[in-house]
Amino acid sequence: MRISELSRQSGVPVASIKYYLRKGLMPAGRAMGATLAEYGEEHVQRLRLIRALTTLGGLSIAAARDVLAEIDQPHDDPRGMLGVIHYALRTPADAGATGAEELTERVDSLVEAMDWDVSEASPHRLALAASLRELSRLGMDFGVDDLLPYATLAAAVARLDLDQIDGIEDRMALAERAAIITLLLEPVLALLRRLAQEGEARRRTAEAAAPHTA
Amino acid sequence: MRISELSRQSGVPVASIKYYLRKGLMPAGRAMGATLAEYGEEHVQRLRLIRALTTLGGLSIAAARDVLAEIDQPHDDPRGMLGVIHYALRTPADAGATGAEELTERVDSLVEAMDWDVSEASPHRLALAASLRELSRLGMDFGVDDLLPYATLAAAVARLDLDQIDGIEDRMALAERAAIITLLLEPVLALLRRLAQEGEARRRTAEAAAPHTA
Structure with missing residues (x-):
């Protein structure tokens, strides 16, 4: 055409x-x-x-080009490609990613406690440390024990994510699907959380108002 | 000072x-x-x-002012305030929120299936519809049944979120905490998911390579 x-x-x-x-x-x-x-x-x-x-992904033209270049590369291990694409994608919190080194130990402990095999080079380790530092500055210090319940749910989400690309043989299609799932499902999950928060907040308010009726 | x-x-x-x-x-x-x-x-x-x-929240000065103004308002129901703050916050996917009306029915069905009490006026309904439409255009059509497992995990996350503000009596402190949890925990959750995805992808690759050892 x-x-x-x-x-x-x-x-x-x-x-x-x-x-x-x-x-x-x-x-x-x-x-x-x-x-x-x-x-x-x-x-x-x-x-x-x-x-x-x-x-929807919010990528700049330059960032989108990097992701697409990664997708166009041949990859030996289709699933490992997910990690490579990951690192090319924007990190949700890289705005404050400097000076958070003291909190990377906490992230490392969490990754170990969850038994996640994550590269030492993953930029998400430092990004997470930066987010935790920011929360701590605002008076919400999330220790490993506080993070574990969230991490457990994140692991369950990741299993659903990987199920979406299981069985796709074509490498190009797999890479594309992986990028879509990582990047475009992110706002979907954030929105589901907000809808769920409103539902849960109203449920608790209703229960507090009428504690003897279920 | x-x-x-x-x-x-x-x-x-x-x-x-x-x-x-x-x-x-x-x-x-x-x-x-x-x-x-x-x-x-x-x-x-x-x-x-x-x-x-x-x-970290990525808000413009104008958007931050709106959120802070909302926090400064007196609210009758402390928990209901969470929803109000929500609506003032940026929607993760409002870039494409027009013309997705046909998919709002799917969102409504999901909210009903989850038994979430969510206002009809919630901007997150249309934003979610827009995200689903975009995914569908890219060949990933998520029906209600596909979304339910994700929504169930989102509900579990929301319960953890609400636990974080339970028992806070001071309204100002509660509002501030609610905004922090909604907005600043979002990148934390996104990063946990990415770390978990890498861990899960490597676990499956290792299992596929050596199917007879656990």
Whole structure:
């Protein structure tokens, strides 16, 4: 298909498509002449992924390019790729990730207590330490014992996540799926938590008002 | 204390403090003369909260002011306040929240299946619908049955969250704590999930490589 049809099918304006091509987020189409190129279904899918990463995922164009480059790499171990993609993705809390070294010990203890096999190089260790430091400064010191119940639930979420990519043989499809699950399920989980918080808060208020009725 | 001492104790530069005062994020100090004001411990605490909301929380100055204004309001029901604060906070996925009306029915079914008492006016309903639509566009259609296991875990997280503010009598302290838990625990949970994902991915890879050893 021509670029105009690609724009129609993907819902992405032609100017944006050209911009993504120029920035290297998307492979070029098959050249059909000096100024004409032919695009395929894979370009439609790629455009949808770019849009999802940059809008819902909140990634910059540069960050999206890094993630897509990672997805395009061949990987020996399909599941290990998840970790690589992870590290390319923005860290939710890297704004304050310096000077939190004193709390990384607590993170290390937690990872050990959960028996998680996590690379020493994972940027999420320091990011978590930074978040804990910030909470501690605000008077909420979360020790390992306070974090364990949350970590146990996170492990259960991770099992559901991995179930979503089990059995996918195609490496490209697997990488794409892994990025989508990690990045785009994050707001879904945050929203489910907020809805659940409101439900739980109202339930407790109702129970406090009428303690003798269940 | 004077503004210089407030700056020292809070770690926030004097220029930033003056900016927050001007923007109405913080109550003025007690006037001690034409150009002198006296600040107290509550100003130190407030500055820490402003920094946390705007750095780790990722809020704009305007959004932080809205949240703080909500915290400063008197509330009849301390727990209900959580919901009000919620709605003032940024929605993780509001970037694509238009045109997802067709998926709100799915969200409504989920909320009903979970027996969550959530206001019809909650902006998180539409935001969740928008996230689900985006996932569906990318080939991952999450129906109510797919979402239920995630929602069940979110409910467990919400119970832990509410436990953190149980027993706090002071309304101001409660509101502040609620905002911190909702907003600043979000990156913590996201990071725990990513660490858990890496652990789970490696565990499954190891099991697949050596299926006969446990």
